Amino acid sequence: MSVQKQRYTSKKTGKTTVRYFANVWYAVESRSITGPMRDKEKEARKDEVDIMRSIEAGQGKRKQKERMTTIQEIFDIWHDATAPPTYANSTWRIYERFYNDYIKEVFGDKAVSKVKATHIQKYVNLMKQSHSPGTINKCINILSNLFGYAVSPLKCITPMENPMEGITRCTVPVRKKITWSDDEIAYFLNLQEVMESHYYPMFCLSALLGARPGEVCGLTENCLSNKPTYLIDFDRGYDNWECETNLKTHQSHRQPPIPKHLYDLLHKRLIWKKKNRLEDKSWSDNDYLFVSQNGNPIKPKQYAYAFKRLLAAHNKAMEEYETEHGSLPNGEMKLPYITLYGFRTSFATNNMRRCPNAALISSIMGNSPKTLIQFYTQSDTEMQKELINNYVNMERTIS
Template identity: 25%
Template sequence: MPPRKRNPNGSGTVTKRSDGRYQAAVYVPQPDGTTKRKYAYGATFEECDRKRRELIDRAKGGIPTPTRDMTLGQWFDYWLEVIVKPNLAGNSYRAYETAVRHHLRPRLGSKVMLKLGVKELRGAMQALAQDQGVKTAKRALRVLSAALTAAMVEDIGLTRNVAKLVHVRATTDSGKSWDAVTVLRFLSAARRLTVYYPVFLLICLLGLRRAEACGLRWENIDFDNRVVWVEQQRQRSSSGTIDDAGLKTETSKAPLPLPAQCIAPLRWTRMRTAMLRERAVSNGRPWFEDPEAHVFVTRTGRPLTPDHLYLDLQRIIRLEGLGKMNPKGLRKSCGTLLVHLRVHPRIVKAVLRHSRISTTLDIYAEALDPDVIEAVGQLDRLLRQPARIRELEASAGLETAA
């Protein structure tokens, strides 16, 4: 009798279970460097064998494969390095990694991911809210929800995202938008108080993100055809502040119409840069030769950074007494005012360059009080028409008789 052939080491096995299904077992690498046995199931031998080969291919490629007993701490390591870091912008990765390191791992890192329950998670988030504030807890919960959503795609048995079943109430006024009068007051003050008035004008009229405004180059502006191309953003990285071509969403990289009132301030900005350079060179002062030719630069020629823009914004708001606001609020004001002008939501989405229209409507296009009053008034007038009501009742009666 010839000896029974053995499967090569590392090729795994496929066996038939007592319930008629097939089970594949393969030793696969884990995110922490160890090796564990991973099981996959299929209704037929062919389906199960295909899953076995996929697991082997991942193992040969050095890609860790999570198992059912993986803790949240182990999953965070895998998720950040394999899923987040290669696919999201550097700032997004740093924000996720910070939330995991400071808030999620100390409280939930030792929990088995598949066994995490709603009650347990709610208690952890309530404790975090008490210690660090509700804003921090809400931000950490969003990061955890993104991590668990990614885990549901992997074949590890996770069937629900418990983070979506837990809610942390957070109140904030920093994201509110201004009405048209307040925006005009701010722009009037910015014209008097800062040389970066053109930046704020672009943000208010086009809804640019501050990193996108700081990343604008002269090659992105076509004065003849009055077009602005948003193609990169100014971001801070481990190597310093650089231009990043990876915008927040795929739809962020798009041409926008250049408003007429922006042309003169932008031309003045170019003349100011040339004057600053000539003065610095003639007086022997340091000057940074910007190879990318950014539109907005500092007194020494270096590209304007989002942090510098934020400080300038807060100074103007404080001097004018306009209340709390941030650059995201200016962007939100753009969307809100477009909705106030009865612009179609899809056009507002195109201006703000969102990937989903729900983002436009839910976050950046809140209804102004006059709009709400007018809408309720219209409904009130509609429901105060006795003749119309009797007509509808008569039509309903005829349909019932027929």
């Protein structure tokens, strides 16, 4: 706190004039607050007192606001502000679940201004003892959003007081994705119990086009076209909270060609739905292509569970037969355990092996070539061996 002098010498007259101004350091925002230039020092002193009173009054209001603003209150405001379509419905719901499961009990009743970086780091360290890196990172994301929102637009804390600064996310170990070969996919789709499943047309779509489960569940009755060629229109999704969703990216909106036998299979399902609706007008009052036996839309987790159940039942039957007879039946096999999403990874990997055209394959899958290469395709030992052998043979030819 001080009153500063500023001297000004006129080039024209050579006369030096002294003027005064108040200069008060505002530690909370790490900046100086200055008053206007005054001809008299006592006027600047009065400005200094006024600035100090203003700061004290502002800090008092701010402290009162801090005492009232808890992490729970910040979350309620932030969660309401980020409701769909700001966030995708699934992301928004998952953030709510993670906050309630992992954050609320620890920080919910704490004043936002009282939470320090040491508290966050201790929380992260304790989480590491019993939770996966993915779960911890999700919680860090939520906390970063909450404290960022407390800084702006709520202005409950300053950027300097944000406790998330310097908090690092956990390294998520890279796990080799398990995929099915073309033969394994064909084997699964030709199993009698799979072909008789209500989900069989959906399995075919996931396997033959690498479509996301939510995209398959969200297909409409008008998604099929046979002029001038057989096409299917991916234009929306359906999530586990029974909400119609927009697709993940603009590339996800696509209309790839499909083989006639797949078109016929899907069209047969459409006929089945329309026939049931004619018999009972209250049945399946929606425009989804795929519905359950009772006419309701199929949720992705319901679809995924059906796949998991069929795969587990088949492998169990094979293991029991092998235990009893010492070997598997002729032509039968046990399949690697994959998730339903494994169809998508398998589609990308198998097609990149046959035709390494990332732009073409990604246009069918509904993502960018960069995403395809980074997240879906993976080299296997045979692919690496083939590349190295081809390179060695080329070197020998040149020499």
